[in-house]
Every structure is written in C-alpha cells, then in structure tokens.
Amino acid sequence: MHWEDVLNNLGFLMKGLGVTLQLAVLSIAGSLVLGTVLGVIRYVKIPPFSPLAAMYIEFVRSIPLILFIVFIHFGFLPFILGTSASFFVSACVALIIFTSAYVAEIVRGGLNSIEKGHIDAAVSLGLTGFQRLAYIILPLAFARMMPALVSQFIALIKDTSLASTIGLIELTRSGEIIYERTYHEFEVLAFIALIYFMICFSLSKLSKKIEIKI
Amino acid sequence: MYNIDIDVLLVAWPELIKGIKITFFISFISSIAAFLIGLVVVYSRTMGGDFSKTFFTAFVEFIRNTPLLIQLYIVYKALPEFGIHLHPIACGIIALSIYTGAYISEVLRSGVNSITGEQYQAARGLGLNRLQTFRLIIFPQAIRIVIPPLGSQFINLVKNSSLVSFIAVTDVFYVIYKGAVDDFRFFEFFITGALIYMLLTGFIALISNSFERHYHALGRCS
Secondary structure, eight states, X not given: OOTHHHXXXXXXXXXXXXXXXXXXXXXXXXXXXXXXXXXXXXXXXXXXXXXXXXXXXXXXXTSOXXXXXXXXXXXXXXXXXXXXXXXXXXXXXXXXXXXXXXXXXXXXHHHHTSOHHHHHHHHXXXXXXXXXXXXXXXXXXHHHHHHHXXXXXXXXXXXXXGGGXXXXXXXXXXXXXXXXXXXOHHHHHHHHHHHHHHHHHHHHHXXXXXXXXX | OXXXXXXXXXXXXXXXXXXXXXXXXXXXXXXXXXXXXXXHHHHHHHHSOHHHHHHHHHHHHHHHTSOHHHHHXXXXXXXXXXXXXXXXXXXXXXXXXXXXXXXXXXXXXXXXXXXXXXXXXXXXXXTOOHHHIIIIIIHHHHHHXXXXXXXXXXXXXXXXXXXXXXXXXXXXXXXXXXHHHHHTOHHHHHHHHHHHHHHHHHHHHHHHHHHHHHHHHTTOOO
C-alpha cells in the first residue's frame, strides 16, 4: 500500500475538493431556483408555459447527465457564446439544467400535497394568487419537500464527479492526475470515495435530523 | 446559422447500432444482477442476524453515498493493482449492478417495511421458516407497492450505463461523443443520443406501467 501518495498530495486534493464544493453549492442554488420556478409553472397551469415546462422536465429526465455536460461544453455554449466556455461554467450550467428538472418534480409533488383547506383559508383571508403561493403554499410545501430535495442534492454532489470528464480539475480529476503519475490507483480512489462519502453521508444524516424536528 | 447535416448520422449508423447493442446488453445483465443484489441485501437486512444487518446497512450507505464514476474507476483501474484484470464490459456490469443493487435494496426495503408485523406473526404461526416467510408472505406483498420506484431505478441504470464509456467500453454514448467530436457535429449527435436514451428509458417506463396496471387489476395493490 502506498498511502504516502495521498498524504504527499493532500493539498492538491483539497484544492480539488474546494472546486467540487464550489460547483456543488452554485449548482444547488441554481437548480433550486430554476426547479422551483418550473415546478410552480407546472402547478399553476398557465396554458402555453405549463406544457412547455412539462416537456422540458420529461426531456431532461430521460437523458443521462453526461450527455448534457459533454454537449453543453463542446457544443452549445461555444455556439451561443461564440467562444469556448470554461470547464467550471459548462459543468455548472449542465448540472443546473439536469437537476432543475428533478427539483421541479419534487416541488410539484410538494405543492400537490398541500391540503385544500389551507388554500381555502388563504382565499378567505383575501390573499391574491401570488400571495397564497408565496406565503402559504410554498413554505408549507418546502417543509415537506426537504428530505426529497436533500437526497436530490446529494445526487448532485456525486454527479459533480462527472465534471472531471470534460477536464475540470475538481476532486475526481485531481485524484486522476495523481494516480496517472504514481500508478497507485486504489489508494487515491479509496481516499476520494471516502471524502465523497463523508460529505454525502453527513448531509443525509443532517436531513433526517431536520425531518424529525419538522 | 447552423446547418443540420443528416449524412453524418447515416455514416455513423452502423456504429450507433453496435453501441446501442452494448448499452442494451450491459443494462440488461446489470438489471438482473442489481435486482438479485437488492433482494439479497433486503433479505439480510430484514431477516438476517445482527452482523449481516450491520454489514449490509454499511454496504448500502457506502455505495449510495459515493459517485458511480469512482466505483467504476475502482473496479476498472484499482483492481489490477491487486492482480485482478477484468474485461471493461465486465467491470461496467459489476459496478453498475452493485450501485443500482444498493438503490433497489432501499426501494424494496421501503416496501417490506410497509408490511405490518401481523404478517410475520401469521407466517410464524403457520410454521414457515425465515426464507419461506420472506419468499411467500412478505416479498409478494412488498413488490406490488414498489413497482413505480423500482421502474425508475431501472431507468436510472440505463442512463448511468453511459458512464461505462469512460472505462473504455464503446457503448452508445461513446459512439455519440466520438461522432460529435470527430465530425464536429454536436447538434445532430446530441439529438440522436437524446432520442436513443429516450426510447430506451421510455421502453422501461412502459414495462413498469404495464406491471403496475396488471397488479392493480389483481386488486392486491395497497
């Protein structure tokens, strides 16, 4: 066993972890916003937009993430921008597009789970449609959606490893760079797996705790 | 403006068909293996002793909380360090089966947990042993409830199978990616890839739906 490979390159790996976390946080924020908007559009049923949102969600959910990452980086972003985008931006855009479809379905499920009594009460208080949504239905729904959202975001954190395939030097890619030099794949990969595990596992435990409190 | 060129797809068609075959093969074998792994895990976690419960719980948590790409790399790149050399397709099948198996075990477990304790007591009263209780009483009731989430796990499996292209398997994603890069025709190949995966996942969704309707018609779906 050659664990010194990991120890000697710990700083490099931590730098990669930093990129992974940045990518994860930005993508989580982006997909939460976009997903909520899409979910609400599907929930309120505005004629031209709701079927479009539904189509977007079904399209994205039936395609592997890697297809988005690769084609957004090499195809779509260069076409739109006229110049190649950075690895980080491409990965972030792809992750947001991909995860927002799943978040939208979770949001829609959460909104649909709100009992009619709450909505009737809000109507009788004289709240407008937007107020009902923003102050009554969405906050109630978000509390119920927390477990599903957290597990979606855990999946997103794991999915950030796919950004390594286009060349972003995040945790997985920095590990690859190390073992391409040292040829001790197992040690580096096991260490990386452990880091992902610690992040994702602690998040899922945290979400269980929150769930019990709610 | 971008000109769509269909010819590049026609040229790549034989390769695409080969890729689809490999993706289908890997997905099919992995689906069966993953289901069996899920069954073993859920049986051990519900019926097994303390050791197997702890072991399989740790196994499921570890698999579910690490990226599939890392698991694929461990099977493909790290096992040779211990003298185990496998064919890339075998590596892909092993990693995909274990990864999806862990998820399927959780789906099955949610079904098993919804079966009330009286069922176990009744089975015991009939003199059934643990395997019989699980096989004849618990599992048939549990599987009906979890058909939709089970179907989405198989859909995930097909989508995840695209990652085997990073361990030197020429599956359909590899062909699409290579075609797009070689000919610099991204839109055509993206749309083709999207359609192929939509067809594959749609096929599984249809099967899952028909199963669901079949069991619903039997009136045993709670």
